[in-house]
Amino acid sequence: MLRVSNVCKQFNETVVLDNVSFSVEKSDILGLAGPSGGGKSTLLRCMQKLDTSDSGSIECNGRVGFMFQDFQxxxxxxxxxxxxxxxxxxxxxxNHQKQARDMLKNLGIASKADTYPRHLSGGQKQRVALARSLMIKPDILLCDEPTSGLDVATTTDVVTLLESVCEMGVTMVIASHDLDFLTKISDRIILLNGGKIVVDIRPQELDDAVDYLKKYY
Ligand SMILES: Nc1ncnc2c1ncn2[C@@H]1O[C@H](COP(=O)(O)OP(=O)(O)O)[C@@H](O)[C@H]1O
Ligand SMILES: [Mg+2]
Structure with missing residues (x-):
């Protein structure tokens, strides 16, 4: 579905992505973990072609959607x-109205169609951002920090919500600093530290995936 091969990127003298390679299979949820500054957002931006890598290649079969941090x-x-x-x-x-209304209905926010964002809760904004990124019918959806700014209860909803998106047949790559969230939702997790992949695991196969990942922070 998506293949990242030997991707390198520097900002001035700082190496942000250091020979990153991995691939994502169709309908998988890939978690992208790692400490702040580890290169997660830069990698997603390169995958979405919002930014370019210095070398290496990113190949994707299909349309790529992007859900921004802080909803935007x-x-x-x-x-x-x-x-x-x-x-x-x-x-x-x-006319895109019907598709939009159907999407809002699927995500449980049909009643908010005519509301302005400032009148929505964090969780509702999250759903709108997700609905908006699904309008282009992406084959793969990249999410940057989807739980940032949400309380714990809402984070649990986001797990259910993103799982339902996966069931629609959308492959996902989710960058997050929130290990509890990431181990709950991901089929596989890679951890970026200093621009390198230092861990590649399937969290279900580990009793204490969160503890294991914490060592790298
Ligand atoms: N546009 C930019 N110009 C210069 N440095 C940047 C830019 N974007 C990110 N960086 C640097 O790249 C590194 C990785 O950042 P980022 O990809 O945002 O990490 P993460 O999302 O894992 O927190 C950081 O050191 C950050 O300061
Ligand atoms: Mg980031």
């Missing part, structure tokens, strides 16, 4: 307008 909803647009903005830029003729 357009504040002056309603929930529905947020969802149809990008698809409408791409194809003006098509």
């Amino acid at each position: 909803l357009f504040p002056h647009m309603t929930v529905l307008e947020n969802l149809i903005y990008a698809p409408t830029l791409k194809n003006k003729k098509l």
Whole structure:
């Protein structure tokens, strides 16, 4: 589905990604762990072509969606307008309203279609951001820190929510500093430290995956 081969990236003198290679199979949820500054966001940005690597290659079969950290909803647009903005830029003729309303319904926030982001809770903003990133029908969805700023109860909802997205057939790569969350949701976890992959595990196969990963922080 996605193959990252020997990717290197520097910002000035700082090596941020140091010969990173891995691949993601279809319908897998890959967790991207590691301490702050480890290179997680940079790797996701390179995967989405928001940034370019200095060397190496990233090959992907299919459309890539991206869910930003801190949601980045357009504040002056309603929930529905947020969802149809990008698809409408791409194809003006098509009416995207029905797809948007169906998506909101699937994610349990149909009643918020005409609400502005400032009137939503953190968990609701999260759902809107997810709905918006699913509008382009991605084959693979990249999520950067999807639980940051959410309380514990909402984090549990995000696990259920992202699992339901996986069941829609979307492959996912989720970057997070939150190990409890990541071990709950991921089929496989790679840990980036100083731009290198230092761990590659399947958390179900470890009794104490969280403790194991903590050693690298
Ligand atoms: N645009 C940029 N210019 C310079 N340095 C950057 C830039 N973006 C990220 N970095 C640096 O790259 C390193 C990795 O950052 P990042 O990918 O955001 O890590 P993480 O998401 O794991 O916290 C950090 O040292 C950060 O300061
Ligand atoms: Mg980051």
